[in-house]
Amino acid sequence: MKFRFVSPNVERTSHYLIFVTKGFRGYEIMKDIMAGESVPKESVVPTFEFTENPDRQMQLMLADPHEDLAITLHSSLRGKTCTFSRIYEQCSPNTNFIKRNFRSALTILEQHGKLSAQNEDGSKRREGTFGDKCRITFNE
Numbered sequence: 328m329k330f331r332f333v334s335p336n337v338e339r340t341s342h343y344l345i346f347v348t349k350g351f352r353g354y355e356i357m358k359d360i361m362a363g364e365s366v367p368k369e370s371v372v373p374t375f376e377f378t379e380n381p382d383r384q385m386q387l388m389l390a391d392p393h394e395d396l397a398i399t400l401h402s403s404l405r406g407k408t409c410t411f412s413r414i415y416e417q418c419s420p421n422t423n424f425i426k427r428n429f430r431s432a433l434t435i436l437e438q439h440g441k442l443s444a445q446n447e448d449g450s451k452r453r454e455g456t457f458g459d460k461c462r463i464t465f466n467e
Contacts, residue, residue, distance in 0.1 A: 328354060330361045333378035351416050355426075362425050372423050396424055396432035401441050401465055408464040410447070411457045430457050441466050 334341040346357045362373035372392045400418060409417075415429050424432075434455045436442045446452045447460040457463065 328357055328361065329375070330364070331376040333376060335379035354420065355415075358419070358425060362423075372428055373425060375423055392424075393428060393431040393435055396428060397435040397441075400429075400432055401436055404465045406465060406467050408462060410459065411461045411463060412459040414463065433457050433463065436465075 328346045330344040330346075332341045332343065333339070344361075346354075346361075348354050348357070361375055364377060365373040365375055366377050367374070400414070403418070404414065411429070411433070414433075415426060419425070419429065433442065433444075434457075437444065437454065442463055442465050444452060444457060444461050444463045446458065447462060452458075452461065
């Protein structure tokens, strides 16, 4: 995982902060911290960049990134059943998506009838919520 620092004087990278770990939990913690420090802060998907001149960092978002993530998840997990934690662990490395982005993408798929989900103990689950142990089945 890398976090880019942009030089305040010119539009180029001044340095990177790189984090390496063997365990997913450490990766998840650092990804959340780095996402919180990304500029612009109001970005839906973190940039994992910091610049003192955020005006230079204009983002052009033509499509909803959650829709793109939803399509990717459905195509790669079609016909499979996994917990939310497992999906996040397998699919989030090397992306800018964080847990809340995955939950939004899964909500989109649920609204379109492309997945079904239930709590691990089989109890009633509120639609649009995905706990870490929630079992998710992707429809064909």
